[in-house]
Amino acid sequence: MEKLITIENIVKKDSLGQPILNGISAKVMEGEFITIIGPSGSGKSTFLSLINRMTEPDSGLLRFKGTPYVEMDVLKLRRKIGMVFQLPTMLPGTVRDNLLIGLSPVPGNPEQCRNRRPIRPDCPPKINKRTGCPFPFGGQKQRISLARSLANRPEILLLDEVTASLDPTSTEEIEELIQRLHQNGTTILWVSHNLKQAKKVGEYTWVIAGGKIVEQGHPNEVFVNPKHVITQEFIATSFGKEPVT
Template sequence: METLISIEHIVKKNKQGTPILSDISAKIMDGELITIIGPSGSGKSTFLSLINRMADPDSGSLYFRGTPYHEIDVLQLRRKIGIVFQLPTMLPGTVRDNLFIGPALFRESLSEAEIDELLDGVGLPPSIKEQNARSLSGGQKQRVSLARTLANRPDVLLLDEVTASLDPHSTEDIENLIEKIHQSGKTILWVTHNLSQAKKAGQFTWVFANGKIIEQGRTIEIFSAPKQTITKEFIETSFAKESILS
């Protein structure tokens, strides 16, 4: 299995100089679906921003297919490593206009067949491409956001709490969609606060706490027999909260 991304001893500090991430090292392999969990403020979203190079580490190195990040054009890197956020931002215009955004950066276009294929891949009908993107429901916007990112044909898909603002029905739809995308061979890193979701979706799981990856392994093992006390307590507390809210 090929190593897509290597992370070596990265450190990221806030404006006050306090580390948000401390000495993170890990490897992301081709075809993996990794769910990333941990307490709020543990550095999960900051970690994704470094992987997508929306920010650079203060020290340490990242490599994509063996090439240092700083040797790769930023736009080309972001094309290979796409990201989808919790709140999908639709730009002015139609769904079609939004899908064109990524390819247009590289002076490319999409055929009608390619647009229809992207929409079908995220469970949307071809007729929606002429709709005003900002008039869509939350679940539809998240699907368009996924399609827009997939239009660049990324090797890696980063997901940052992509169902946190959705209703239960839309959440289940997006979960099924992401499973389908992973089964097509896509490598996925998925930050989620929903531990039931992480347990169900993950192939591997990384646990963040205090700016570090404190535990990583197969999802079933992380949830059934966590090695770290922090992990065990976090999982128990989180599931207790979820049962109260459900």
């Protein structure tokens, strides 16, 4: 497997100079499905934002396939590393416009995509085929957001609490969709507050607490037999006396 992302001693501080992330080092290999858990405010969303380069570290280094982020064009990097948020933002225009925005070299401007190349009638169905959703999407905003992120065929997909506001049926559908994307070769990093979900869908689990990755391993190791006291306390608090099954 190829090493896609290398994270080297990353530090990110808040506006008061307090560390949000404090010396994180990790690597993401091609084809991995990593779920990321941890206490609220531990820096999980900030961590994803750094990988997508929506924010910059105060110190440390990130690399994509060995190339430092600072040497890469931001838009080109984001085409390789897509990101979907908890609350999807629908941009002005039609569903088709939202999908074309994902292909646009200028963020938020589907006209740039139209001017760059002809709109092929088969473009939306092809994008739709990757998401496994019927077309048109109607009010399924999260699926549109996923489709928009997939328009550039990213190698890595970052998910930040993408099912937190969904009902159980929609949550299960999104879980199945993401698992199919992974089976088709997409590398996934999924921040989830739902520990049962994180255990079920991921191949590996990282625990972020206090701005550091305090534990990582197979979900059965992390959830059933956690080694770090912070992980033990977090899982015990989240699940009470109920075992993680």
